[in-house]
Amino acid sequence: MQRQNSYTLPISEILSMATEALWSNKLRTGLTMLGVIIGISSVISITSVGQGVQKATEQQIQALGTDILQVFAGSARSGNVRQGLGSSSTLTWEDAKAIAQQAPSAQIVSAYLQRNAQVVYGGQNTSTTIYGTDLNYPEVRNTYPQSGRFFNEEELNTAKQVAVLGPTVQRTLFGEGANPIGERIRIQGEAYEVIGVMEPKGSQGPIDRDDQIFIPLTSMSARLVGNNALNGVSVNGILLKASNQEQLEAAQFQVTNILRLRHNIFPPQADDFRITNQADIANTFTNVVGLFTVMVVAIAGISLLVGGIGIANIMLVSVVERTREIGIRKALGATNSAILNQFLTEAIVISALGGGIGIVGGVMIAATAAAIFKFPFVVSPLSIIAGFGLSFSVGLLAGVIPARNAAKLDPITALRSD
Incomplete structure (x- = not known):
């Protein structure tokens, strides 16, 4: 069955x-x-x-701008050891001015010096990054003071000892919510009057972009670094903002040719500078x-x-x-x-x-x-x-x-x- x-x-x-x-x-x-x-x-x-x-x-990267070119000075050598980009005195403020005048794709150009230094206020001190810049830096980097002001042309031309603090430096030296404008801080023993505090920008990877101080390029070159270029004011780098992202390749080509001519570099000689494209870095x-x-x-x-x-x-x-x-x-x-x-x-x-x-x-x-x-x-x-x-x-x-x-x-x- x-x-x-x-x-x-x-x-x-x-x-x-x-x-x-x-x-x-x-x-x-x-x-x-x-x-x-x-x-x-x-x-x-x-x-x-x-x-x-x-x-x-x-x-x-969008906050920094994807239409930005960065030009770094060459690398210095100590024996057989090559140091980082910007460690050699191969770029000058005059190079930046020439680029601004001769590169059609350059909308705005800024030069800067960068050093780490100890900063003191009263009984507080901190190690931070000091940027010696020109007047165009805020516009190129899209960063502006949230209180006070940035230094002006007269202060830049006369190497005035004024400083604009990043929010992290403000909190470290003066405390949360304190108003530092008008106070005097000491950078490597030199007294600087605080005239502004930058808007917060946050961190970029391990780098705190608020842990910075901005002073006139002329003041930094003369007082904190010392003029170390044969002709003009030595800088670590140059920032160039193009009219739009599509102009970056043209701007890079133009900047390369301008600097090669100014530095008397001819093939097969190697460039004594390096150009990076912010959009390429992002990609x-x-x-x-x-x-x-x-x-x-x-x-x-x-x-x-x-x-x-x-x-x-x-x-x-x-x-x-x-x-x-x-x-x-x-x-x-x-x-x-x-x-x-x-x-x-x-x-x-x-x-x-x-x-x-x-x-x-x-x-x-x-x-x-x-x-x-x-x-x-x-x-x-x-x-x-x-x-x-x-x-x-x-x-x-x-x-x-x-x-x-x-x-x-x-x-x-x-x-x-x-």
């Missing part, structure tokens, strides 16, 4: 039975989900952090962050693979442990497809639940990292959908073989099992 195997359980009942079976083995279920949770949370959090860092960098950094994120996400994907193997192993063990149960169900009329569906559903429930917990955990980790390290919190809906899809797929694939093994069991053999 042939047994009828036409009865099919509804999806709701299969899901209920699968959930009950998993709940009866809570510890094993939890440990099985752990690999999926770690994998999905890693994918979500790393993707979010990468996008947040990328967006923060883009914002910072390079974006690509690097993108590649790094992809690499780490790929590593996190290994956790998902391990999690899938864990699900498969546990489901295979479950089939062995529940052989008698499977035999009883088959004897009572359960079809092969019903057995297959239950075990497959158990695997999918484990991975889907683990994926859901992993998504929540990943979002929380990303939000915490964004709050601690001060970058935008970005979670792409695509990454969440992809994460849940991955976890579902892992459960489906990991559950296929154990479910097929369970469905193929002979009911008489299964009933005889201990």
Whole structure:
């Protein structure tokens, strides 16, 4: 007499039975989900952090301007050791003035000197970066005083000892909320009157752009650095703002030719300066962050693979442990497809639940990292959908073989099992 195997359980009942079976083995279920949770949370959090860092960098570079060229003086040598860009006296303020006059693509040009120095006010002191600049620096860098003022042409021409503080220096020397305007600070022993405080700009990577002081280029050259160029005022670099980003290549070509002529550089001689394009820096950094994120996400994907193997192993063990149960169900009329569906559903429930917990955990980790390290919190809906899809797929694939093994069991053999 042939047994009828036409009865099919509804999806709701299969899901209920699968959930009950998993709940009866809570510890094993939890440990099985752990690999999926770690994998999905890693994918979500790393993707979010990468996008947040990328967006923060883009914002910072946008704030500095993507239509900016930076010209650095050459590198000085000490023995066989090459020092950093700007360490040699190969650029002068006169070079900047020549570029402003002769480069058609240059909208505005600014020269600067840069040194680290100790600054003292009363009983407070701090080590900060001193910028000796001209009048064009605020416009090129898109940074202006939020209180007081920047130095004027007369103060620049007469090398007046006046200073504009960054917000970090203001807080360090004078305290939160104090008004330093009119006070006198000492920079390398020289007294400077504070005439303004710059607007906050935040950090660019490890660099605090508010931990700076601006003084006239002439004052810095004469009093803090000393004139060390044969002709004119030596500077560390020149900033050039083009009329728009499309003009950057033309501006770079023009600046290169102007400086080569002024410095008597002819092929095959090497340039004694270096030009960097702010837009190229932004694109390079974006690509690097993108590649790094992809690499780490790929590593996190290994956790998902391990999690899938864990699900498969546990489901295979479950089939062995529940052989008698499977035999009883088959004897009572359960079809092969019903057995297959239950075990497959158990695997999918484990991975889907683990994926859901992993998504929540990943979002929380990303939000915490964004709050601690001060970058935008970005979670792409695509990454969440992809994460849940991955976890579902892992459960489906990991559950296929154990479910097929369970469905193929002979009911008489299964009933005889201990």
